[in-house]
Amino acid sequence: MITEAAVLDALKGVRDPELRQSIVDLHMVRGVAVKGDRVRVDVALTVAGCPLHEQIRADVVREVGRLEGVRAVDVTLSVMDEAERKAAFRAAFGRSEATPSPVAPRPAAGAAADRGKERAIPVLTLDPATPPLMRPNTATKLIGVASGKGGVGKSTVAANLAVAMARTGRRVGLMDIDVYGFSQGRILGAKGQPEVTPDQKVVPWRVHGIQLVSMGMFVPEDQAIIWRGPMLGKMMQQFFTDVAWDDLDYLFLDLPPGTGDLALDVGQKLPHAKLVLVTTPQPVAMHVATRTANVAQKLEQQVVGVIENMSYLRCPHGERMDVFGRGGGEMLARALGVPLLGQIPLEPALREAADTGRPIVVRDPDSESARAFLAIAERLLDVV
Ligand SMILES: Nc1ncnc2c1ncn2[C@@H]1O[C@H](COP(=O)(O)OP(=O)(O)O)[C@@H](O)[C@H]1O
Ligand SMILES: [Mg+2]
CATH class of the missing domain: 3.30.300.130 (Fe-S cluster assembly (FSCA))
Incomplete structure (x- = not known):
């Protein structure tokens, strides 16, 4: 086809x-x-x-x-x-x-x-109502951060990468469309009701040099929402149409984990988004992530790289301890024929930073994990 x-x-x-x-x-x-x-x-x-x-x-x-x-x-x-x-x-x-x-x-x-x-023949065309950011020829590069399952640090990675990329001088946005587990408001320390422009568009939060839009602008993080079929797609479309994004060079998407309805819907609506896959080092996690990659490939989305998170713990004497096993990121990257963009160590300070709204690349840019994020952001510029 x-x-x-x-x-x-x-x-x-x-x-x-x-x-x-x-x-x-x-x-x-x-x-x-x-x-x-x-x-x-x-x-x-x-x-x-x-x-x-x-x-x-x-x-x-x-x-x-x-x-x-x-x-x-x-x-x-x-x-x-x-x-x-x-x-x-x-x-x-x-x-x-x-x-x-x-x-x-x-x-x-x-x-x-x-x-x-x-x-001209009467045929399907790009819907004129398609918002500019969702069009395949948009000047903004869309980078979806995906994972096979929850809890691997996808949101933490997305937040730190977005902020790291902004530090290279690019105009960066982050769209939190993991509607089941939206957490970017907390990770990036953004809160409060969003402002609305006279033409009824939501103004993104501005935090740590990036623009952020999240479900958390509209409902508290602990509130359960039951999402049914078309609501999900509509919600995402609104994040593109009804938000007053300023000019963006890169827009990161914190995607829902796995291969559920929303992940599929996003993939279908944004075939031009490039994906990075976040995985943990244990080989079992790799199989789960592979499923996500397979779906992306069916939807013609391009996976541009793998990030291994929670790769190792740096012990007081400098040696690395493989808490969650090793090699998962490398194996996944090899299986997909894409680069392993980097490995992020397991760091208590990273979690604390995320919990207090100041991501590690801001709080302690010299830490091992922050340096890894900054290096990955540079590499992403090359592959996207
Ligand atoms: N490299 C890391 N070191 C320490 N804690 C981490 C690391 N990556 C993520 N975390 C913590 O793990 C938990 C899950 O991360 P999160 O980004 O919410 O995962 P996901 O979005 O994949 O569900 C959070 O408490 C986060 O702070
Ligand atoms: Mg998350």
Whole structure:
């Protein structure tokens, strides 16, 4: 089966010939629709009369046509308006103008755009209501922190990684969508009713240099909530649509553990999110984590690395004690063909820090665990 995600992946290989960036990064891909063996791609040109539009069209047809099972590729062309163009350049270049290479006078693109429209086929498209952050071509990189089961330190790792990443100068958000065990408010020391903007959007908590949204903004952590089917998906969608996120380079998601309904729902809605898997060192834990990885792969989510938590206890004389066995992280990484991004020691101070709302990377950045988090954050920048 041809998926939108696979098409988008193929489109990353198409560059705007002038701007020399992928048309995906330039937000030029406005829609992808798959119907049977036909694929339609809507491309918005950055300038009217882009003289190279025929080349872009041909490149799209070539790259998408390579995907197995694709028989026909329809390309429709349109043109960005001023605001869209500025936003696209900001996302791709960090400023609102690009300096295109000198080019010959530009013929009108209207004819090409019209022709494209006529050939358009009535098919599924990206729902226009899909919030920008959930679109596969969003400029924000989504990093899901997942685990096979609860209690392995997934939330602690997500919080510390998000804060560590912010310390490298990136704009970072954390979305706590582990609705069964939302704990980020406590771990990061955020509390109080959230503010609401005049257009009724929730303002994320700002803590330790990151933006945070959690179920804990709306209900106390100890309150039981019974989640039924569609409520879960809706709740997550609201965290994307009804939150006034400021510009984000990276958005971490504290995912529900395991392979339950919500985990599946998140995976289906966010196929472009990259996952890191948190596991403990015992080989048994590895099997549980593998299940999560298998589901992610079925949903076409890419697992980019493994983090082993509670790896060892550093004894007073410096030696390492393998409290929970050893090798689980390494084995899992090898089985998945991804890097082991790092090992976090078992540290009482880490737990205390999490319990008091000051994560270890803030409270004691020189500790062994904090240094591990900082190193993992750097590595993540490379693999995501
Ligand atoms: N490396 C570690 N050293 C010591 N305590 C840890 C470590 N990682 C997590 N913890 C503690 O273990 C408990 C479970 O961690 P948590 O992040 O809530 O797990 P999960 O989100 O996977 O359920 C928390 O009390 C947390 O402070
Ligand atoms: Mg948790």
